[in-house]
Each structure stands twice: as C-alpha cells, then as structure tokens.
Amino acid sequence: MQNNIFKALAHPDRRKVLSLLRSGPKLAGDLAAEFDSSWPTMSRHLSVLKEADLISAERQGNQILYRINTSVVEDTAGALLAFIGVSQNDNDDYEEAAE
Amino acid sequence: MQNNIFKALAHPDRRKVLSLLRSGPKLAGDLAAEFDSSWPTMSRHLSVLKEADLISAERQGNQILYRINTSVVEDTAGALLAFIGVSQNDNDDYEEAAE
DNA sequence: TTGCTAATTAGCAAAATTGCTAAATAAGAG
DNA sequence: CTCTTATTTAGCAATTTTGCTAATTAGCAA
Secondary structure, three states, X not given: OHHHHHHHOOOHHXXXXXXXXXXXXXXXXXXXOOOOOOHHHHHHHHHHHHHOOOEEEEEEOOEEEEEEOHHHHHHHHHHHHHHOXXXXXXXXXXXXXXX | OHHHXXXXXXXXXXXXXXXXXXXXXXXXXXXXXXXXXXXXXXXXXXXXXXXXXXXXEEEEOOEXXXXXXXXXXXXXXXXXHHOOOOOOOOOOOHHHXXX
C-alpha cells in the first residue's frame, strides 16, 4: 500500500531513521539514542516505518535489530520519477484512488 | 523545506494531481473535475502542493494554470535514493551506483 | 522464582490534517 | 456599474498524528 509509504516518509525523524540505517542495521536502542524524543515515541516511529515495509525488524535475544528495506525505498523513488515521466521499467504505477 | 514536500506527497489525491500534470499543465477547474472531493478541498490540495513547490501556478485571465515542477520532484526522488546510498552526483558514476 | 535490561503497548491530550458549506475575491463581458 | 464564471479563503467539525508517562511484554541470568 503505497500510501503508507509516503505517509511514513512525511516525518523528519522517520526519514532520519532511514538515513541512519543507511550505514547498516542498528539496534532499536541505538537508534532511539540518536533522537530527542522519548523511547516510546521512537518505537512508534519505527512501527510506522515497519508498517510501510520501509524497514524490517529482527529480534536478537534481548534487543531488536532494524534494517532498511532497500528495494522498497528504491521502488518509491522510482514511483516518484514516474510522476515526471521517467520510466525505468514498465512500471507505470499510479492507480490509487482514495482511502 | 524538504519536510513540506514529503508531507505534500502523503495524500493520494495530491499524488494523483502530480500524475495528472505529468501530461502537461492543466487548469485548476479541469483538475478538480477529476476528483470526487469538493472544489475548495481540491483547491487546498493544490495550495499544499504549491507550498511544497511541487507545482506552480500561473493565472490566465479568468482561470489558473497549474504545472508540475519537474526538477523538484526529481530532486525528491534523488533524496530518497540517497537514503539507500545511491548518490546522484551529476558528474560521474551515477549509472554504476544506481545498479 | 526474582531481578534487570530492552522494547513495545495503552491511554491521554495537544496539534495537525481533512473535507465540507458559505462567503469572498479575481477577471472578464456587457 | 452589474452579472457570471473560476478559484480561493474562512470557519467549523471529524479524524488522524504526535508525543508524553505509565504499564506491560520479552528475553536473559542468578
């Protein structure tokens, strides 16, 4: 559901999470430490990103490791380029009406 | 600011506007006619897109012509790719990295 | 079991977004 | 000037998002 993706990207802290994950997977706690917001707040940001499939989570014992879903980000950038007529594949995707 | 851009993209109707403008500039009325929402609602969507600099408006007598700001959309797609480490440097290895 | 750390969920209030109708503005025609 | 058309702005209610604190779950170890 593409709408969730764009909504997830609409918050600066969530974009910063993606930026941080760019250099590799990170533990939830290490991510949260990079922000001023409270842990629960960051936890929700992470769940929004996960819901949008922009990141995925893997439990490692006590902690949870997050990693960026590169292909989804890539596809979204592609969708954006499609708006201006740059079609890289034949994936001319817009057909979403409303929600 | 970039935040406005992603926020503007977070609504399906606003993305549809961009999609419609892809084939060329359109009058506000013609755009509004493509949606179920009321005219004032569409007018606000247009103003959000304009605020984000994703589209620009030009008055033509009685009516207002909207066009997509291609470069801004392009830059946003580039910013998205940057999250996954693809640098869209004008100079060299764009092709290589985009692989 | 208890205790500790990591992370999420629950619940609430403040803020922002959405979409409507009604009113206002802008430009042209007569 | 008035009238008509095109579009935006004002103002309001419903919904969604945000961020907090407090409570809860999950895993691990003694």
